[in-house]
Amino acid sequence: MMKYKVPTTPINYALWYTYVSEELPLLNERLEALIANNEICPPVQSASLYREFVADPKDATTWALRSSVDKMLQHIDQSLTDTHNDTNNFQKNVEQTFGEINNVENDALSFEEVVVLLKKLQGDSKKIHRSTAFFSETLATAKGEIESLKAALKKSQQQALYDSLTGLLNRHAFDTEVSAYLESQTQGLCLILADIDHFKSFNDEWGHLLGDQVLKVVGRKLNDSMRDGASAYRFGGEEFVILVPSSQLRIARHMAESIRKMIEKLSLKDKRSGETIKNITLSFGVVEYQPEESLSSFIARADTFLYEAKRLGRNRVLPL
CATH class of the missing domain: 1.10.287 (Helix Hairpins)
Known part of the structure; x- marks a missing residue:
């Protein structure tokens, strides 16, 4: 725990005690993969493993x-x-x-x-x-x-970790996780900020229930796309953020472009009218952490690229 700078909390002790006992091979496999991909033990994902493998069913x-x-x-x-x-x-x-x-x-x-x-x-x-x-x-x-x-x-x-609507990690989880990265391991840390294009029009034209369905399906697709230690969070409203540790801007941008292409192929059916909604797209801003940069500056740079992507016509990833 000292090696990976894991806080000495009761939950973490219980998690790592179970790991050392080797009673749950799947837990060991997941925890080792987490460390291998992130080079630290992210606190939010550690808490998720505790809840999944160690916590009382109650x-x-x-x-x-x-x-x-x-x-x-x-x-x-x-x-x-x-x-x-x-x-x-x-x-x-x-x-x-x-x-x-x-x-x-x-x-x-x-x-x-x-x-x-x-x-x-x-x-x-x-x-x-x-x-x-x-x-x-x-x-x-x-x-x-x-x-x-x-x-x-x-x-x-x-203090909860997950957004109840989309199932993604929430803003509080993001704040906790990114702070841990900035304190321990910033080399190659990338951030992808994504926003659903014309989301207000979904609510205005089809109603809030369909708007919620759009958020759910986008959240599910984002979660299914995470790999190599990347984590997706609902940042607020129709905005999402992805942390990509130990990476490069080029790789993170490629991930964003893959997600963009996947999302633009989505379609939803309005059960009330029977009509199919196909124009679901995301705009993206991607940045790599710069030495000594503050968290607010890190996010602001991504937001600037996201705003520019919207201005240039949406459904695109910036920088090119």
Whole structure:
């Protein structure tokens, strides 16, 4: 552990004790490959190995439950928003219909019969109005409670490692991992910053649910493309970052170009309309770490190339 500058935490002790015991050959194989590819033992990936091979099953269950709750809250939140809008529209329609009924002249009925009918309809309308108004208030209250739960869950997940939507490592994991690299091994460290082109249009045209599907499929493809110690993270929104240790700019750029070509071949089917969406592309900025460079400068250089790739027409990797 001293050789590879592994922090002396209980989790790391348990992981390396299991490694030395040689009780789990697959763990040994994975850990040795991790070190061979990175020349250090990345803390986030070490924690993943601990959770996969060493941790109590209850810990894994808790992790999975927290992820499921997060997904559930996202769906409930969207459903409540849609239902709230529907009830408001229904309320307006009822009021409009009631106004039209008040103007109906039916020569087949006596005046007294029309009055009775209108009063009955008026009473029914008031009941529906009260019902929908109460339901709207209930939904508003429930939505507020869900927002509070989401905020509490987000706070509890700040120390978590994975993004619940895409399954990729999250921003906190990236910050932890890249800091470890900068403190221990910066030779040949490359960073790839990627952003989904025209992502806002997916949400505007097809809805947020399809936008989430785009994020999921891109995240899955990025994760499947990782090799030789590279790790993919959801950086935020529709932006992703890939760390490529012990590499070269040329190699990292080639990786980005391979991913770009793979992503542009993707297609998704909208289950509601049956239409197929094919115009999914990524733009990339790629940099290699420079001696004594700060983390903010490292990321900013990649972001500059990414912005330029967008300006030149998107779906490209810079520098050339």
